[in-house]
Structures are given as structure tokens and as C-alpha cells.
Amino acid sequence: MILFSKTRARLVVAATAVFCTLAQADTVIFDNVTLIDGTGRDPLAGISVVVEDGKFSQIAPAETLAGVEGTRIDGTGRYLIPGLMDMHIHLKGGVTVTETGLREAGNDRQVGLAALASYLYSGVTAVYDSGNNPDYIFALRDEERSGSIESPRIFATGGIVTYPGSHGSGPGYTPVDDWPEAKAALDDHIARKPDILKLTLEERGWGARPMIPLLPVDLMQKVIEYYNDHGIRTTVHTSSERRARQAIFAGIDNLSHPIIQGPATEAFGRLMGAKKIPMVTTLAIGEGYSRLAESPDFLDQPLYQASLSADEIETLKTETRPAWQERKWTWWMQIMTPIAQEGLALIHNAGGVLVLGTDQTIGPAVHHEMKLLADAGIPAKDIIRIATLNGAEFLGRETDMGSIEVGKLADAVLLTANPVEDITNTRSIELVMKNGRVIDRQSLPVAGTALR
Numbered sequence: 001m002i003l004f005s006k007t008r009a010r011l012v013v014a015a016t017a018v019f020c021t022l023a024q025a026d027t028v029i030f031d032n033v034t035l036i037d038g039t040g041r042d043p044l045a046g047i048s049v050v051v052e053d054g055k056f057s058q059i060a061p062a063e064t065l066a067g068v069e070g071t072r073i074d075g076t077g078r079y080l081i082p083g084l085m086d087m088h089i090h091l092k093g094g095v096t097v098t099e100t101g102l103r104e105a106g107n108d109r110q111v112g113l114a115a116l117a118s119y120l121y122s123g124v125t126a127v128y129d130s131g132n133n134p135d136y137i138f139a140l141r142d143e144e145r146s147g148s149i150e151s152p153r154i155f156a157t158g159g160i161v162t163y164p165g166s167h168g169s170g171p172g173y174t175p176v177d178d179w180p181e182a183k184a185a186l187d188d189h190i191a192r193k194p195d196i197l198k199l200t201l202e203e204r205g206w207g208a209r210p211m212i213p214l215l216p217v218d219l220m221q222k223v224i225e226y227y228n229d230h231g232i233r234t235t236v237h238t239s240s241e242r243r244a245r246q247a248i249f250a251g252i253d254n255l256s257h258p259i260i261q262g263p264a265t266e267a268f269g270r271l272m273g274a275k276k277i278p279m280v281t282t283l284a285i286g287e288g289y290s291r292l293a294e295s296p297d298f299l300d301q302p303l304y305q306a307s308l309s310a311d312e313i314e315t316l317k318t319e320t321r322p323a324w325q326e327r328k329w330t331w332w333m334q335i336m337t338p339i340a341q342e343g344l345a346l347i348h349n350a351g352g353v354l355v356l357g358t359d360q361t362i363g364p365a366v367h368h369e370m371k372l373l374a375d376a377g378i379p380a381k382d383i384i385r386i387a388t389l390n391g392a393e394f395l396g397r398e399t400d401m402g403s404i405e406v407g408k409l410a411d412a413v414l415l416t417a418n419p420v421e422d423i424t425n426t427r428s429i430e431l432v433m434k435n436g437r438v439i440d441r442q443s444l445p446v447a448g449t450a451l452r
């Protein structure tokens with residue numbers, strides 16, 4: 001891990017004011033927990049987990065690790081799960097909408113830092129930004145990796161790559177309309193080291209939406225090959241089974257949304273089971289419109305109160321809510337959400353790889369996404385894997401992240417109630433650890449007032 005030792009060396013040189021988010025030399029022992037390790041294995045009671053140099057170093061029955069020196073955290077009656085991973089966000093602050101509704105590149109770092117804090121506060125230790133202003137998100141990613149900000153691990157695409165005028169061709173996107181002419185622009189994107197390439201394959205002329213141009217599939221295949229040849233994985237925004245199939249057979253590594261334009265077929269479920277192409281769940285965005293329209297009380301939950309300012313909550317209740325009540329899209333998505341849930345359950349039952357993602361902008365949405373997966377009939381134990389190890393698989397990082405196993409990066413959440421009995425117990429957060437360091441949740445720069 002050359003990168004790691006480099007960033008560490010830089011930290012030593014850096015000023016003392018820098019947050020030390022890198023690995024600590026101190027040994028921490030989670031003593032006598034019930035371990036839910038993220039692999040889908042059954043919970044194991046009476047376990048101790050030792051964390052050294054930012055990694056899980058020993059996992060064994062509590063009595064055998066009683067002699068290990070270090071800071072002990074009493075885990076009696078507690079449940080230790082891996083840090084949660086949201087593999088589809090768009091960090092706030094990178095795009096602004098003008099008075100006339102135009103989307104422009106933004107750079108509101110304070111807003112971004114508050115949103116990142118809301119993820120950590122909510123037990124989310126890694127996020128994948130699935131399309132944003134590249135200057136904004138890559139700068140924050142650099143800061144996160146150097147340890148100078150309090151943030152979950154940031155993985156980012158930067159700008160989306162697609163056909164001009166197609167879905168996602170907003171601020172900072174890279175157009176492809178001709179090959180090999182498009183390569184020069186792609187090289188500029190690749191030089192910024194995107195963690196994953198994000199494409200879009202969506203004509204969008206469904207539901208209540210207008211028709212827009214579609215990225216031609218042969219062009220898409222060339223772009224996928226080009227990024228893969230540079231060692232970069234690829235994902236695609238698509239929402240129909242037909243387009244998802246086209247993307248899969250063009251060589252895509254991941255799908256960034258479920259099938260939401262209609263029911264998924266049994267054959268598609270079997271295809272997903274055979275190919276093991278990770279599919280991001282993103283139920284929270286589509287269901288979120290009618291949720292706000294019909295039952296805005298969720299904004300009073302503690303995690304939302306911590307994550308949003310009083311002004312933001314007021315605006316959501318008094319301005320956004322009536323606007324969304326009037327939109328056809330709100331009610332279309334309410335109809336389509338159960339269909340998307342059925343499709344996800346079908347793929348899960350066929351052995352497919354689901355990955356938690358919200359397409360939202362704050363941490364609490366992750367817990368709601370898990371509830372929507374439980375409502376789809378997916379067992380809680382599997383949902384924890386979907387929210388952790390499968391996220392690492394989406395990133396191609398399953399060998400060093402995503403589960404509580406010896407040698408992996410120490411990202412974890414300690415809960416006071418059993419999430420396998422009831423998935424909403426993932427909200428009973430007592431402690432969050434990122435990279436072997438216990439996060440001081442009460443001092444995180446979240447936007448909400450609940451902590452003050």
C-alpha cells in the first residue's frame with residue numbers, strides 16, 4: 001500500500017491542527033460484542049475484536065483476548081457491524097440551481113462538509129459520489145484521503161460520461177459522440193483518477209418525462225473497454241431491463257439503479273444471478289417524493305434532526321412538500337417503488353449482488369433504504385451484507401474493506417439493539433469507527449441542531 005504510507009508521511013509533516021483521521025497506533029478492543037461481520041454469516045455472541053494500525057487484527061471469543069493491552073470498549077449487550085456504505089450519492093454543494101432552473105457547477109465546501117459529517121454521524125463510513133462537479137468532489141476526496149477533514153471514505157466519479165443532451169449531461173460532464181475523437185476528453189477525465197466511470201443509458205421518455213437522446217450502445221462499449229483498459233471499473237445509470245441488458249452485454253461492471261420502469265422478468269433475475277453484476281438499490285430517491293408528500297414526520301427523527309438545519313427542515317415541509325404533491329413524478333414513483341422492490345427481491349433470491357445506495361444527499365437515508373429493502377422481503381442479515389461487503393464489491397475493494405475480518409480496514413458501527421431482529425435497529429448507533437479511529441460524533445460539523 002504505497003499510497004497509504006505516502007499519505008501518512010504527509011500527515012506527519014502537516015500542521016497539528018489537522019484532524020488525525022488516518023490509522024492510529026493505539027490498540028482498541030471491542031470487548032464481548034455480538035459480531036455481525038457483514039459476510040452474511042449468523043451473528044456470533046461473546047466475541048472480542050481487536051483493532052490495530054487501522055485494521056482488524058484479531059477476532060476471537062472474548063475470554064481468549066482478555067489479555068490484549070489497549071483501550072477497551074465494553075460491548076456487552078451491543079452489536080458490532082461493519083461501517084455502512086452508500087454507493088450512490090451526489091454530495092450537496094457541487095451543483096447549484098439558478099433562479100431560472102439552470103444547473104451550474106457549485107463549490108459550497110461548508111455544505112459539503114456538513115453532509116459528509118451527516119454520513120459519519122449516521123454510521124456511514126464510505127460513500128461513492130455518482131456524478132458531481134469534478135473540481136469540487138475530487139478536491140474533497142483529496143482532503144479526505146490526506147486526513148484533513150472529518151468524512152467517510154470518498155470514492156468518486158467526478159463528471160458523468162455520456163452522449164450530449166442525454167441523461168446526466170449536466171455541469172462537468174464529459175461528452176462522447178464520436179470515436180476515437182472522444183478519447184482526448186476521456187483522457188482528461190482519467191487523469192483525475194475517477195474511482196469508477198459513470199455512464200448513462202436512458203432515453204427517459206417514460207412516466208411523466210420528456211424524451212432525450214440516448215448514448216449509442218456501440219459507443220458505450222468502446223468507452224467501457226477504454227476505462228477497463230486503464231484499470232477503472234464502470235457503472236451505468238439505467239432504469240429499464242432492456243437497457244440494463246444492453247449495458248451488461250456491453251461489459252458494464254455495475255448497475256447504478258434497480259429496474260424501475262416496470263417489473264423485472266425471471267430471466268433477468270437469473271442473468272443477474274449468473275453474472276453477479278452488482279446492482280445499486282436506490283429505492284429511497286423514488287419513494288422519497290411521496291414520503292415527504294404524505295408523511296413528512298420522518299424529518300423529526302433524531303438522525304434527520306442532526307443532519308438537516310432547522311431552516312432546511314422548514315423549507316422541506318412548507319415549500320418542497322406542496323411542490324412535490326403537485327408533481328406527476330411523485331405519484332408515478334409511488335406506483336413504481338413496489339415494482340422496483342419486487343425486482344430487487346427477485347434478483348436477490350436468484351443469487352444476484354445487491355448494493356445499498358440511496359441517490360440521496362444525507363446519511364439517514366441509508367437507514368431508510370435498508371427499511372425499504374426489508375419491506376421488499378429481503379432478510380435483515382442479508383441487508384447488512386448489501387449495505388457493507390457488497391458495497392466494497394461494487395468498488396472492487398472487497399479484499400480490504402466492507403466486512404469485519406482480520407486484515408481488513410477497521411470501519412465499524414457499534415449498535416445498542418440487534419439489527420438482525422429488526423433492521424431499523426441500525427439507527428441505535430452508540431459508536432462509529434473509521435480507519436481504526438473512534439469518531440467523536442458529538443463534535444461533527446453536521447448542519448442540524450440536535451447535537452447542540
Ligand SMILES: [Zn+2]
Nearest residue numbers: 088090130359
Ligand atoms: Zn444519481
